[in-house]
Amino acid sequence: MDTAIGTSSRPLRVAIVGAGPSGFYAAGALLQQKEYQVSVDIFERLPAPYGLVRYGVAPDHQKIKSVTKVYDRTIQDPRVRYFGNVEVGRDLSAQELQLHYDAVIYAVGALADRRLGIPGEEMENVHSATEFVAWYNGHPDFTDREFDLGQEVVAVVGVGNVAMDVARILARSVEELATTDIADYALEALRHSRVRAIHIIARRGPAQAKFTNPEIKELGELSTADVIVKPEDLELDPASAEAVAQDATAARNLETLRQLAQRGPTGKPRQIHFHFLRSPKEILGQDGRVASLRLEVNELRPTESGYIQAHGTGRFETLDVGLVMRAIGYRSVPIPGVPFDERRGRIPNDRGRVLDGPQGQVVSGLYVVGWAKRGPTGVIGTNKPDAVETVQLLLEDVPHLTPASVDRADPQAVVALLEERGVRFITYQEWKIIDQLEIERGKAQGRPRVKFTRVEEMIQALEAHRRQEAPVEAPTPVQPG
DSSP: OOOOTTSSSSOEEEEEEOOSHHHHHHHHHHHHOSSSOEEEEEEESSSSOOTHHHHTSOTTOHHHHTTHHHHHHHHTSTTEEEEETOOBTTTBOHHHHHHHOSEEEEOOOOOEEOOOOOTTTTSBTEEEHHHHHHHHTTOGGGTTOOOOTTOSEEEEEOOSHHHHHHHHHHHSOHHHHTTSOOOHHHHHHHHTOOOOEEEEEOSSOGGGOOSOHHHHHHHHTOSSEEEEOOGGGGOOOHHHHHHHHTOHHHHHHHHHHHHHHHHOOOOOSEEEEEEOSEEEEEEEEETTEEEEEEEEEEEEEEOTTSOEEEEEEEEEEEEEOSEEEEOSOEEOOOOTTSOOBTTTTBOOEETTEEESSTTOOEEEEEEEOTHHHHOSOSOGGGHHHHHHHHHHHHHHHGGGSOOOOHHHHSHHHHHHHHHHTTOOOBOHHHHHHHHHHHHHHHHTTTSSOOOOOSHHHHHHHHHHHHHHHSOOOOOOOOOOO
């Protein structure tokens, strides 16, 4: 009998931890290759799949969310199973996964945020964009967060797409947001928002801004907010001018910013102000709450490698604000039993093969994709070539992997383990029921969906639906005596 892994009698058993874009692209790459027969189990700590697409993409960007149709085709393949509401490190240990599978791919994203590291950051009314984005998208971990939208002036520190999303959601009209899948509680909070001015703080210049051109253009098209850019902030130093000449995206961004600068204020009720070449140095407060943000004026200097770096000039400004949102990047969260690089905030790896530490040795059978592999860079589609690279290395390693034992490799073994522990895992078929219930809730309001924002809500709705759908048993006929 042929017992080699990757055959029809003994498929290559792979666990993917995380059901976001990178996890789905890894699963897709495994299914598309022809070298080995595979069996893929996807584990997600929340009941709902799609990760960043569901909980990170802004609610007014519905078109981007349509990528889930591609992921659905992957998960509907008979070689794939979905285990929602299963957390590795809580319900199953990393070591147990390694025992039950020939290979494990971590696709866990980057759930935490990077801090500014300045005095006053611990005060009330200082939040991360991570929290705010997850909150308005209905992420169960952030449902109970509170943001003081009674403040009239907000500072958003950072100049990437996430910062643009935060500014746009704060500035957009409630009427427009009411047609999206934004969480109900967030919509209600924004309905009473008093925010009138949003200040976007960029450490470097407009040539180094990380937002994409559609994002900055969209800010300029808001019906409720003027974008204010100082023309003098768009004057480039020689190194930046040279960089823009070689970067089409930067050139388009700069052109859009120049158009916005020429337009100036038009009398809309809200304003979004850009402040380039400014670094937050201290958050000043009163009675433990934010009162102002102290900024140092920067200048740019190219390094020997060509990187254009910001340097403080010793000149300072103070901006009166009541709420600060930092949007300066994400970092991954350690998983018990999985190597982690604290300094870089990701799983140490060599092109996707997990290492036992920074600059360490390869750990056989462990792989990583997405933000946990390369850091929080790129757009959703960037995860596809990244995942393909990792899967290719996994396939090269198959002859050298230590196969899971026959009893643990049995597909029912992990199911039995979860059931024994009382873990209420969600199958893909059950998720589709929850998905349909959300869509039906949205139809009544003219919205794409109304999300369940708590895990227990999802499970209760699923069980209630099952009770309604259960066939009514006919009474047993009474036998004549």
